[in-house]
Amino acid sequence: MHPTDTNGLPTPPKIAVIDLWKSFGGKQVLKGVNLTIWPGESLVIVGGSGAGKSVLLKHLIGLIHPDSGHIIVDGEDLACAEPERCLAIRRKFGMSFQEGALFDSMTVFDNIAFPLRRHTPMSEAEIAQRVRECLALVHLSGVEHKMPAQLSGGMRRRVGFARAIALKPEILLFDEPNTGLDPITAAAIDRVIIEMRDKMPVTMVTITHDMTSAFRIADRLAMLRDGKIVAVAPPEEFRQLPDPYVQGFLAGQPVEEEVA
Amino acid sequence: MKLMARLFEFWGRRWLAVFEEVGRFFYVLHSTLLWTFRRPFDGKEWVRQMVRVGVESVPVVGLTALFTGMVLALQTYRGFARFHAEAFVASVVSLSLTRELAQVLAALMIAGRIGSSYAAELGTMRVTEQIDALYAMAVEPIHYLVVPRVAAATLMLPFLVAFADGIGVLGGYSVAVGLLGANPVVYWEKTFQFLDLNDVFSGLIKAGVFGLILSVTGCSKGFFTTGGAEGVGRSTTAAVVMASLIILLSDFFLTKILF
Numbered sequence A: 001m002h003p004t005d006t007n008g009l010p011t012p013p014k015i016a017v018i019d020l021w022k023s024f025g026g027k028q029v030l031k032g033v034n035l036t037i038w039p040g041e042s043l044v045i046v047g048g049s050g051a052g053k054s055v056l057l058k059h060l061i062g063l064i065h066p067d068s069g070h071i072i073v074d075g076e077d078l079a080c081a082e083p084e085r086c087l088a089i090r091r092k093f094g095m096s097f098q099e100g101a102l103f104d105s106m107t108v109f110d111n112i113a114f115p116l117r118r119h120t121p122m123s124e125a126e127i128a129q130r131v132r133e134c135l136a137l138v139h140l141s142g143v144e145h146k147m148p149a150q151l152s153g154g155m156r157r158r159v160g161f162a163r164a165i166a167l168k169p170e171i172l173l174f175d176e177p178n179t180g181l182d183p184i185t186a187a188a189i190d191r192v193i194i195e196m197r198d199k200m201p202v203t204m205v206t207i208t209h210d211m212t213s214a215f216r217i218a219d220r221l222a223m224l225r226d227g228k229i230v231a232v233a234p235p236e237e238f239r240q241l242p243d244p245y246v247q248g249f250l251a252g253q254p255v256e257e258e259v260a
Numbered sequence B: 001m002k003l004m005a006r007l008f009e010f011w012g013r014r015w016l017a018v019f020e021e022v023g024r025f026f027y028v029l030h031s032t033l034l035w036t037f038r039r040p041f042d043g044k045e046w047v048r049q050m051v052r053v054g055v056e057s058v059p060v061v062g063l064t065a066l067f068t069g070m071v072l073a074l075q076t077y078r079g080f081a082r083f084h085a086e087a088f089v090a091s092v093v094s095l096s097l098t099r100e101l102a103q104v105l106a107a108l109m110i111a112g113r114i115g116s117s118y119a120a121e122l123g124t125m126r127v128t129e130q131i132d133a134l135y136a137m138a139v140e141p142i143h144y145l146v147v148p149r150v151a152a153a154t155l156m157l158p159f160l161v162a163f164a165d166g167i168g169v170l171g172g173y174s175v176a177v178g179l180l181g182a183n184p185v186v187y188w189e190k191t192f193q194f195l196d197l198n199d200v201f202s203g204l205i206k207a208g209v210f211g212l213i214l215s216v217t218g219c220s221k222g223f224f225t226t227g228g229a230e231g232v233g234r235s236t237t238a239a240v241v242m243a244s245l246i247i248l249l250s251d252f253f254l255t256k257i258l259f
């Protein structure tokens, strides 16, 4: 399970989540999540609606602070880091949000150009080039000069996806990148993820409800349930897991809930 | 017994909320000061915000000052005529405008115009995760959103108030001379006779402080918004009410210190 580098030495994890607890106003959402994310892998998190997947993902980048537990990114604890250090760690990340989270005062072009202008010395011409490239990847050429309010929900999510990958960060977090898209566009998003997984040393964590897509893009799948990660396995193993909830989830059938 | 407990809980919560509010205000103020002098310096955004506060508020502030000056002349004239002190109307108008009325009224108007829009903008960005998106892109939202707004309000309010001083005095002049038949030369002379440069300057300092207060209040209300569209509405209203109250309270203490 533990991957090794070319010399056979064990590689340290890219992100380690250790005993993470989080509650919102008395509602315990995460109850001791443990999860290791290896460099260069594509991990998919699945789980019921409202299970806390988005909350977990936001913890990874420090948008939400845990009640207790630790997030270690490249050996650095997010909680202890100085504000300056925090920004430096965040620069390793790109994230696309479930609802897009586009800046609604900027055009699509400026949205995607924003991180490039902010963090790179690229010229405007290079930036324009990169923006067009990213938009083409998500099948959205030609909307550069539209405002986010003029786009559909699915289009907004794809622009958010394009904005996340624009900087080519080391770690990418995708919150339901292909929910609500037509099958062809959804497959295009999958293809972008697969391509990045295979050709670039990028670490990816994706949340999705679409099991077909999950099996396509995942090196490993993790199941979040009742505030814990109850199963982590590569796709083939995941399919064979005896856990009735996992089987129910895969089959798309309700399972008998044990009374809590 | 139970009633006592309930009462304690009720007032306890109220007090906690007040402390929380004060804490947020100073958190935003403190981090704004820290981030103001860090790179990258976003000149274009500063200018955009300054135009919004400074240029676009000119009509509102001008009208407010104009009518304040006019009514001030009218009222004092009526009063002073009773003991034949009409000549001093000009002095009263210019002193009360520069020392007090121009900056307080302008600040209240700007709190309604700018403080509320800061709260609404940042609040909307908060509830639609745009602020999270900034964090995720390793851009400190305080740096990118709050610093230019606070700087704009703090720097532009003194200019607006200087402008209001002038317009208010002209308003008073037009009423006294045009309507009440005061002697224009005497009026003009009395306007400046007792007016110290200090009166004007301390008024402008107060204006800057009010700008800081109303912008930090608006931004912190917006920044800590929760609860969707309704939450944005609540933050916006609260920002105006809070800013106006703090402006009026601090006005007293500032006046005590500065004059």
Ligand SMILES: Nc1ncnc2c1ncn2[C@@H]1O[C@H](COP(=O)(O)OP(=O)(O)OP(=O)(O)O)[C@@H](O)[C@H]1O
Residues within 6 Å of the ligand: A024, A025, A029, A047, A048, A049, A050, A051, A052, A053, A054, A055, A056, A098
């Ligand atoms: N900021 C918040 N304040 C209060 N409660 C929250 C907050 N964020 C999330 N929650 C709660 O945490 C739980 C998990 O939410 P989360 O958004 O992580 O679900 P999810 O697994 O992403 O669901 P979905 O698949 O529908 O997106 C929900 O019950 C939600 O009510």
Ligand SMILES: [Mg+2]
Residues within 6 Å of the ligand: A053, A054, A055, A098, A175
């Ligand atoms: Mg979610």
